[in-house]
Amino acid sequence: MSDFIENETLFTEFEHYAVKNVIPFFSKETRKKFETYFYELNKWNKKFNLISFKNIRDLVYRHFCDSLYSAKAISDILTVYRLSIYSKRKRKREGAGRKQKSAESAFKVADLGTGSGMPGIPVKIALPCIKLTLIESITKKCRFLNNINNKLGFNTEILNKRAEEIGQNTSYRQQYDFILSRAVSKLSPNLEISIPLLKIGGYFIVHKTKKSAESSKDGLQSAENALKHLGAKLERTIYYNLPEYESDYCILIFKKHKDTPANFPRKSGIPEKNPL
Numbered sequence: 001m002s003d004f005i006e007n008e009t010l011f012t013e014f015e016h017y018a019v020k021n022v023i024p025f026f027s028k029e030t031r032k033k034f035e036t037y038f039y040e041l042n043k044w045n046k047k048f049n050l051i052s053f054k055n056i057r058d059l060v061y062r063h064f065c066d067s068l069y070s071a072k073a074i075s076d077i078l079t080v081y082r083l084s085i086y087s088k089r090k091r092k093r094e095g096a097g098r099k100q101k102s103a104e105s106a107f108k109v110a111d112l113g114t115g116s117g118m119p120g121i122p123v124k125i126a127l128p129c130i131k132l133t134l135i136e137s138i139t140k141k142c143r144f145l146n147n148i149n150n151k152l153g154f155n156t157e158i159l160n161k162r163a164e165e166i167g168q169n170t171s172y173r174q175q176y177d178f179i180l181s182r183a184v185s186k187l188s189p190n191l192e193i194s195i196p197l198l199k200i201g202g203y204f205i206v207h208k209t210k211k212s213a214e215s216s217k218d219g220l221q222s223a224e225n226a227l228k229h230l231g232a233k234l235e236r237t238i239y240y241n242l243p244e245y246e247s248d249y250c251i252l253i254f255k256k257h258k259d260t261p262a263n264f265p266r267k268s269g270i271p272e273k274n275p276l
């Protein structure tokens with residue numbers, strides 16, 4: 001019972017924080033889905049060690065809240081193009097045309113190196129109309145992803161493969177509007193496995209700490225060559241803090257402006273071992 005009250009209070013705090021700082025729309029359904037994800041992650045993590053978190057506050061703030069900043073980045077980008085992703089329900093009520101609705105729900109988003117679903121699952125909870133693909137090379141994590149996909153009633157595509165392989169497959173190459181990535185690798189290899197999946201004009205949204213984005217070894221400076229080869233440019237950086245954490249966080253948003261040459265991504269492991 002005390003666990004239940006503790007979780008209820010935590011989720012109410014989380015909801016208030018999210019609505020004030022990250023996403024404007026948090027329905028009862030949104031909360032229920034986050035609770036289901038929280039419950040399933042706690043249950044599976046005991047057996048399969050899918051993700052590290054110190055306690056339940058850490059799971060909710062450092063993982064869920066942080067992931068929601070990817071949803072904010074997507075909706076900010078779409079707002080610039082006057083395509084509010086939150087408006088689908090409102091337009092439905094108002095009886096808007098079928099053509100407009102199908103255009104909005106056609107955004108294809110992939111989370112590359114998603115692990116136990118972050119940031120992809122929180123983003124799909126916040127923005128249910130996106131078409132989501134989760135890419136993860138470890139099978140036990142994909143088993144969890146299949147389970148949570150069913151529990152949440154989503155029709156997410158789950159690819160249990162290396163991103164290098166997917167990036168050379170014509171069914172996936174240059175097919176996505178947004179690629180998301182969090183804690184997968186250093187910036188240059190992360191760009192090499194992500195940018196080939198984007199359509200021209202698509203966005204790569206990557207979570208970093210401010211410190212790592214600015215570091216000469218891992219950060220933006222070290223990725224200049226990769227960006228030139230891959231045909232992408234840094235468009236924008238969003239800085240933010242998370243409640244209870246001292247680090248400064250940021251999201252780097254890159255835009256793809258031309259075709260990626262056919263030799264990228266290179267074979268599995270090479271982008272990491274021998275960064276561009």
Ligand SMILES: C[S@@+](CC[C@H](N)C(=O)[O-])C[C@H]1O[C@@H](n2cnc3c(N)ncnc32)[C@H](O)[C@@H]1O
Binds near residue numbers: 141
């Ligand atoms: C540190 S975890 C982060 C997981 C998740 N993004 C998060 O923020 O909690 C990195 C994940 O990326 C996956 N990964 C790393 N390189 C990959 C690749 N080339 N293709 C597919 N998955 C990859 C790993 O298996 C691992 O599950």
